[in-house]
Amino acid sequence: MKILLNQIILPVRLSKVFVPVMVILAVLVPSCNSGKAKKETSPMEQDSTVTAFIPNPQKVEHHDVQTLKIGDKAIDFKLPDTQGKYHQLDDFKESEVLVIIFTCNHCPTAQAYEDRMIQFTTEYKDKGVSVVAIMPNSPPAVLFEECGYTDLDDSYESMVIRAKDKNFNFPYLYDGDNESVSIKYGPVATPHAFVFNKNRELAYVGRLDASEKPGTGNAEDLRAAVDALLNGQTVSTPENKAFGCSIKWGWKTEWTDKVNQDWTKKPVNLEKISKSGIAALLANKSGKLRLINVWATWCGPCIIEFPELVNLQRMYGERKFEFISISADKPDNVDNVLEFLKSKHSSVQNYIFDLDDKYALINAIDPGWNGALPYSVLVEPGGKIAYSVQGSVDLLALKKKIVENPLIGRYY
Numbered sequence: 001m002k003i004l005l006n007q008i009i010l011p012v013r014l015s016k017v018f019v020p021v022m023v024i025l026a027v028l029v030p031s032c033n034s035g036k037a038k039k040e041t042s043p044m045e046q047d048s049t050v051t052a053f054i055p056n057p058q059k060v061e062h063h064d065v066q067t068l069k070i071g072d073k074a075i076d077f078k079l080p081d082t083q084g085k086y087h088q089l090d091d092f093k094e095s096e097v098l099v100i101i102f103t104c105n106h107c108p109t110a111q112a113y114e115d116r117m118i119q120f121t122t123e124y125k126d127k128g129v130s131v132v133a134i135m136p137n138s139p140p141a142v143l144f145e146e147c148g149y150t151d152l153d154d155s156y157e158s159m160v161i162r163a164k165d166k167n168f169n170f171p172y173l174y175d176g177d178n179e180s181v182s183i184k185y186g187p188v189a190t191p192h193a194f195v196f197n198k199n200r201e202l203a204y205v206g207r208l209d210a211s212e213k214p215g216t217g218n219a220e221d222l223r224a225a226v227d228a229l230l231n232g233q234t235v236s237t238p239e240n241k242a243f244g245c246s247i248k249w250g251w252k253t254e255w256t257d258k259v260n261q262d263w264t265k266k267p268v269n270l271e272k273i274s275k276s277g278i279a280a281l282l283a284n285k286s287g288k289l290r291l292i293n294v295w296a297t298w299c300g301p302c303i304i305e306f307p308e309l310v311n312l313q314r315m316y317g318e319r320k321f322e323f324i325s326i327s328a329d330k331p332d333n334v335d336n337v338l339e340f341l342k343s344k345h346s347s348v349q350n351y352i353f354d355l356d357d358k359y360a361l362i363n364a365i366d367p368g369w370n371g372a373l374p375y376s377v378l379v380e381p382g383g384k385i386a387y388s389v390q391g392s393v394d395l396l397a398l399k400k401k402i403v404e405n406p407l408i409g410r411y412y
């Protein structure tokens with residue numbers, strides 16, 4: 001993605017956040033979000049005055065990160081929001097209280113608190129309180145395996161999507177290039193709240209509340225701290241531990257490299273499957289959400305999107321999900337099919353149809369399928385079809401279908 005972004009102007013780039021271009025995704029996107037939604041007008045296109053911003057995540061030298069102490073001064077920053085507009089500390093100088101929350105897209109805990117952040121902002125915006133969210137993670141440090149509760153990674157492009165999906169009413173700032181601001185504040189998890197008084201001295205640091213599950217808390221700890229400051233009082237409990245996903249610092253690459261390498265070493269197998277075997281797959285007695293993709297080595301769109309479907313196994317495979325591939329190649333083309341699967345590290349259940357009869361395959365998969373490849377179907381336990389696509393998938397839409405299915409879900 002970085003290569004592409006450096007070669008085109010930002011309005012085009014941001015608009016492509018919402019375009020299903022699988023060629024770009026399969027080749028250039030390294031982290032757990034690769035999905036593209038349908039084309040919509042981007043914030044940049046709506047506001048021509050917004051400053052252009054092109055993300056450039058970098059490896060960061062190791063730092064000994066320390067969380068700010070109570071009484072410490074707020075540290076200045078200049079970071080872009082999801083519309084490309086830069087924000088700095090001085091922009092909020094008129095506010096009685098400044099709340100900075102370090103959060104992200106991929107973390108289930110962070111997602112569980114988003115509605116509370118939105119509600120808090122709504123209730124306190126007219127009381128002299130400003131809320132700012134900062135995404136502190138290095139996007140390349142986020143593994144596919146860490147994205148089992150999300151449809152998005154922590155890239156800037158994904159931040160744009162999440163802010164729009166949730167209609168954030170606060171600035172959502174990107175610090176993923178070098179994490180220079182986050183390193184100085186020292187969050188330990190997402191979400192992690194820092195509350196500053198009028199003099200921009202840290203008065204509270206920690207959790208929003210102690211109840212992660214949505215609907216069970218109302219940011220009570222954050223509210224108590226802010227209310228105390230607005231009433232000229234000292235915060236009674238100025239520190240609380242923050243619970244959530246650890247910060248993905250840009251120097252923690254050894255583990256990322258190891259996990260990626262381990263995946264490439266997994267065995268790749270290929271078996272023949274009959275019409276009755278396909279019927280059993282579609283009946284789905286596995287207890288898992290099952291994604292079946294029919295493809296062929298001679299199908300361009302198939303081989304382009306295939307690696308992204310394998311990545312879905314890495315994302316959701318430790319939960320109640322499995323990806324299964326079925327090749328529509330001729331049965332005697334086993335060697336070529338297996339070679340392709342190995343090149344894409346498809347260490348999932350891979351099949352090749354055992355008959356050289358494409359119409360028998362079509363009728364076995366779905367009599368309503370028009371025969372165009374690729375064909376993908378998401379099957380719930382018991383055989384209910386949750387999602388099906390004739391042709392290339394809209395990867396973001398597919399991931400949303402997966403993560404929002406009751407078998408998966410965004411929260412613990």
